[in-house]
Amino acid sequence: MTSPPPHGRTELSLTPVEAPPQLRADAARNRARLLEAAARLAAEQGAANLTMEAVACAAQVGKGTVFRRFGDRPGLLLALLDHQEQRFQEAFMSGPAPLGPGAPAGERLHAFGPAALRHEDAHRDLYLAAVQPDPARRHTVPARLVRHTHLAVLLREAGTDADVELAAQTLLGYLDTGLVHHLLTVRGLPLARVEAGWHDLVSRMLVRGH
Amino acid sequence: MTSPPPHGRTELSLTPVEAPPQLRADAARNRARLLEAAARLAAEQGAANLTMEAVACAAQVGKGTVFRRFGDRPGLLLALLDHQEQRFQEAFMSGPAPLGPGAPAGERLHAFGPAALRHEDAHRDLYLAAVQPDPARRHTVPARLVRHTHLAVLLREAGTDADVELAAQTLLGYLDTGLVHHLLTVRGLPLARVEAGWHDLVSRMLVRGH
DNA sequence: ACTATAAACGGACTTCGGTCCGGTTAGTTG
DNA sequence: CAACTAACCGGACCGAAGTCCGTTTATAGT
16 A cells, blocks of 8 residues: 655645645755756656666656655656646636637637647657556646536536536547547558548537427 | 557457467467466455556466466456456347347447446446556557447447447447546436436437538 | 754655567468 | 377566565644
8 A cells, every 4th residue: 555655745736726745945946957858858768768877867866755756657657747737737727719718618629639639749759658557647747627517517508418527428429539640650541531530529529409 | 658568469359350369278278377366365355456566476477477478457357348348249249130130220329328337337346447548548448449440330320410439439428437426426317317427418319400 | 052753855765557579480482 | 000180288577566564755833
């Protein structure tokens, strides 16, 4: 059994309401060094080949420190993605329409897919490397919850008569990083087709009284 | 780079057309012993806690033998599931209607969800433990391909005007073991609601000219 | 400043998945 | 039946994730 660290709580960031953990000065410095080292190594040799020990070593820090700060490997990768993820979240939560507020919910839903697709495409290897191996935890990642809530709100707002909870999961599943990667790379589908599939799926979710 | 073993090819079973690898006598004996030991250990202490070494040891066999035969841990777990999986495949490919042939494609699609849900529910821990950690390989598991093809055929037969390839992936995603487990266990949704969600989703996939 | 203490540190250690390779054996061929 | 070989076997070995615990240090309170 793993008990949570005494106070440092290993980065649950990215949930909307976030109390800054207020790290000790040295801890904050090491955290920054670790992220920088991780980013550099990931860029050099690919995120998939990143080892925790290499990061610790490159940051001139003990291995235990990495784990105390980030919990585990996915935790570190997620922290690396955090910045990008925040930019994407801002885009659909407070950015310009039709992705952001201002457009009708239906249009925002349609805009969400291509935006997410392109966003993840730009950081593919990092997103793929950050996937939780444990199927249970994959669905409790903060970033996923945010997207789920967003989609659920839009669906309700658009007046769907589907079960919003489940419909949002369906939409989220369609955008799953691993699935998209498989469709694009392994199966070789053009991006346009996957986007078209999204639009069709959204439309179907909004059809009423079938 | 991992090159495939000389002849024994580590179990790609469960693809419809299957050439029996024709193992040597001792190899076949050890394979059986390993599966039996694995099944016993999985039942005793949970599939999630199964270690390859423990299986090897319990089967009175070297560790290398386990890996040569099954490739890796997911491979072993998949082999353990193979029998159950085959029974399920028979049920929807040649069993009684409405799941099997005989009923109209639409009805068969509706029947598929609850059947899959209940089937995986009965072997939950094994299915969860057998999930490939690597997101790329998760989509190339033979059992998944079979289901995908089946759903695609039914969708086309039912005359959907959606992109069958993508629609089948969407349906498959809705039934994802990890997702369903999360919805049922973590979120606490009743099974009936998830089943209702399936029926709604299938209906939407079959709506025409929206 | 001084002290107390919660937090952080590092790196040895454990565990487990997966690989390697020298030795063994089933099955085939003459 | 002998010899040959392809497949098989075992277990030492390796790399990486994650844990543990004795030591150090930042900071708050006096």
